[in-house]
Each structure stands twice: as C-alpha cells, then as structure tokens.
Amino acid sequence: MGDPLFLHGVDFGVFVIAVVRVVVAFVVLLVSVMLMIWFERKVISDMQNRIGPNRAGPWGILQTLADGIKLFFKEDLLPTQADRVVFKLAPYLALLPALLIFTIVPVGGVVTIAHHVVELQVADPPIGILFLLALSSVAVYGTMLAGWSSGSKYPLLGSVRASAQMISYEAAMGLSVVAVILETHSLSTRTIVASQASNVLHWNVFRTGIVPFVVFLIAITAELNRPPFDLTEGEQELVGGFHTEYSSLKFALFFLAEFMNTITMSAVMVTLFFGGPDGPGFHILRWLWPILWFAGKTIIFLYGYVWIRAALPRMRYDQLMDFGWKFLIPLSLGWLLVIAGIQINRKWGIGVLIACALGYLVLQRSLLVSRRRREMLASDGSLGRAGRAAHEVQLRSVPIDRASTIAHERAPATLASELMPAELIPGDEG
Numbered sequence: 001m002g003d004p005l006f007l008h009g010v011d012f013g014v015f016v017i018a019v020v021r022v023v024v025a026f027v028v029l030l031v032s033v034m035l036m037i038w039f040e041r042k043v044i045s046d047m048q049n050r051i052g053p054n055r056a057g058p059w060g061i062l063q064t065l066a067d068g069i070k071l072f073f074k075e076d077l078l079p080t081q082a083d084r085v086v087f088k089l090a091p092y093l094a095l096l097p098a099l100l101i102f103t104i105v106p107v108g109g110v111v112t113i114a115h116h117v118v119e120l121q122v123a124d125p126p127i128g129i130l131f132l133l134a135l136s137s138v139a140v141y142g143t144m145l146a147g148w149s150s151g152s153k154y155p156l157l158g159s160v161r162a163s164a165q166m167i168s169y170e171a172a173m174g175l176s177v178v179a180v181i182l183e184t185h186s187l188s189t190r191t192i193v194a195s196q197a198s199n200v201l202h203w204n205v206f207r208t209g210i211v212p213f214v215v216f217l218i219a220i221t222a223e224l225n226r227p228p229f230d231l232t233e234g235e236q237e238l239v240g241g242f243h244t245e246y247s248s249l250k251f252a253l254f255f256l257a258e259f260m261n262t263i264t265m266s267a268v269m270v271t272l273f274f275g276g277p278d279g280p281g282f283h284i285l286r287w288l289w290p291i292l293w294f295a296g297k298t299i300i301f302l303y304g305y306v307w308i309r310a311a312l313p314r315m316r317y318d319q320l321m322d323f324g325w326k327f328l329i330p331l332s333l334g335w336l337l338v339i340a341g342i343q344i345n346r347k348w349g350i351g352v353l354i355a356c357a358l359g360y361l362v363l364q365r366s367l368l369v370s371r372r373r374r375e376m377l378a379s380d381g382s383l384g385r386a387g388r389a390a391h392e393v394q395l396r397s398v399p400i401d402r403a404s405t406i407a408h409e410r411a412p413a414t415l416a417s418e419l420m421p422a423e424l425i426p427g428d429e430g
Helices: 012-047 063-072 084-102 128-138 140-149 153-184 189-194 211-223 248-273 288-311 317-344 346-397 400-410 413-419
Strands: 110-113 116-119
Touching (some): 012 063, 012 084, 012 248, 012 288, 084 128, 084 140, 128 153, 140 153, 140 248, 153 189, 153 211, 153 248, 189 248, 211 248, 211 317, 317 346
C-alpha cells in the first residue's frame, strides 16, 4: 500500500514532515528510556520495600538525567591491549538497531497536516518484518565486538556467550514471527495492525493460538539480555561481562541501548500480537486515542519485564542453551506447521498437531535417555576416581609393613616392587 505521504511525490512540505517524524520519534524514544530507567528502579524498590530514587526532581524522576550527566563528564578509559577503532565503534553498533527498529512501529493512526495524510509512523516499508529480523540479528554485533576488542578475557567470554545466546534464540523468535505472517499474509507492520482492527478476538495472540506470542516473549527476553537471561554480564562470573573495560559515555551507551531495545521490542510485541494502536476511541481528539492505547499496552509489557527482573534468578548457562535448543525451537517449529496445516484444512491441522505431538514426545524421550546415559558415565567415572583416592588414603593411614602387605595384595606388581625392600625383590641379586 505504501506511505500516503509520498503518493503525490516529494516537495518541500513532504520533506519537512518526514524530517519532523524522524526527530520526534528519536526524542520520544530517548525520553522513554529516561522514564523507563526511573520506572524500573522505583518499581523494584517498592517490591523490595525500599524507597528508591527520591532526590533529583519530583519522586526522583530526574535521577536518570543526573546519572547521565555524571557519566558524560567521567574520564574515558582505553585499555592498552584494546583494538582502538572497534572498541570505540561497538557501543554505537549496539544502539543503532534499536533506533532503526522503532521506525517501522506504528504508534498511532492517521492525521492530516497541511493537506498531507500522515501516518504516525516513521516508515512503512513493504518488507518491514524482514527489516525487523535483520536488525535484531545485527544487534548482537555491538556486544560481541565490545568483548572481543577489549583485550581482556572476561569481556571476551561475555561476547562469546552473547553470540551463542543470540543464535540459540533467534531461530525460535523468527519462527514465531513467521506464524504471524501466515495469518496476516503481509510483511508490512501497518497492514498487520490493520488485520487485527475489527475486534479483540482478531488480535494475532488469539489467532495464532497464544503459543507464538509466548515463544516470542521468551526469545526476545533472551535477545535483550534481560533477566533471567542476562548471562553476558554475569557479575559473579565475568566481573561485568562484555562491558567490563568501558567507562564514561561509552558505558552509558550500552545501557541506553539495552533499555531502548526493551522499549522497542515491547512496542513490536504490541504491534504483532495485540493490535498495535487499535482500541475503542471517542469523537473528541480522535488522533490521540490510538496513541494512548499503544502507550498503555507497551507500558504493561515494560512492567512485566521489571517484574521478571525482580522475581526470577539468573539461569545457568547449560539451562539457557537446553531451553532454547531442546524446547523453544521444536515447539515453535511444530506450532508453525500446525498453523500452516489449519490454513489448508482443519483435518490437515489436526493431523499435523498429532504428528508434531508424537514427534515431540519421541524427541524428549531420546533426550532423556541421552541425559541418563551421560549421568551414568559421569557417575562411573567419579566412583572410579573416588575408589582410587580412598585406596591412596588407606595406604597412607596404616603402618608401613601393613601398607606393604596391602599393596602386594591389591596393587599391581610395579607398585609392590616399589614398596618392598630391594633385597626381597625376586630376580634381583644385587
């Protein structure tokens, strides 16, 4: 369908409106990040029976601004063994995808400005979902290059974890998005929102059977390095993870990117599964109600992220990998096949569902047998080591003559020859 702003060509007025849309989106996103950081600190402090920030501004709302100013004027450090160019470039590579993804999110309806029909959305490319998937994959490069270029072991381990985590959960996230594309038959975010506009039951969270939304929520939480998946910066194991060597403004840019990604992906979830700005409105200020509905839905997801951070402990790394490869990817792939079968015929859908369920049970059974076999081999190895250690302790704890007897009875002949006097060794005359 395309952006109606450019239907009649590009003149000076169209150019100004396009620039204003970009600037407004950028400013709104930056202010949202500042408020999100304050909101997270306040909510977690309330959950932990603390006060939280309350000094800078009313209710401490300017605390984030004060922290940003402080970081801006701190000394910027550069490790001696760091790759100078990549080390300085990495924070911006982490920040840029969050800004670009937000440009394809429709935050409202349509308004008329100077006789031009304007969508409250920076851009609506016909391949918007492909743009989203490409940039979400690129986002990990900032984290990976930051750890690699620091010239230190702990940041490098954090960057390796980030790349492995992204690969593990990117596939599940992509399959859940494909389920939405199958239902809406479009890659345009504006068209996806329009396909859900008739009533609540037409929201994609219900049309796709809830499972793709749950998979997308878990996978995107892992992509964002949010708790309980924040293993790339595990302070108990990696000091600070990939950003250990960063300070001042570059350190602030990483956390700006993290919170900006959280806001952007919450907005993407609202767009894909919950109708975007769709909702009941009134005849007064019609343009405002879609914006309020969009903001309200996004805030609900942001509160959920804060709640998860306060409530759940960090996962072990093996649990993280197992959950992504052995559960999420098979579940999302099987459910995608079920949705495709239902679109052909209901009988096809039921048959595919039964086949996927049986296949999943077989997969889980094979994984269970494999795990038990590994545990059995590990226990046999530990028992063997424990037996050898106990034998050595027994040799040390008994008198020397008794030790010689035990060694002669139980140990190999070489060990007995070491413990026996030289004149008693058979065949040794000298």
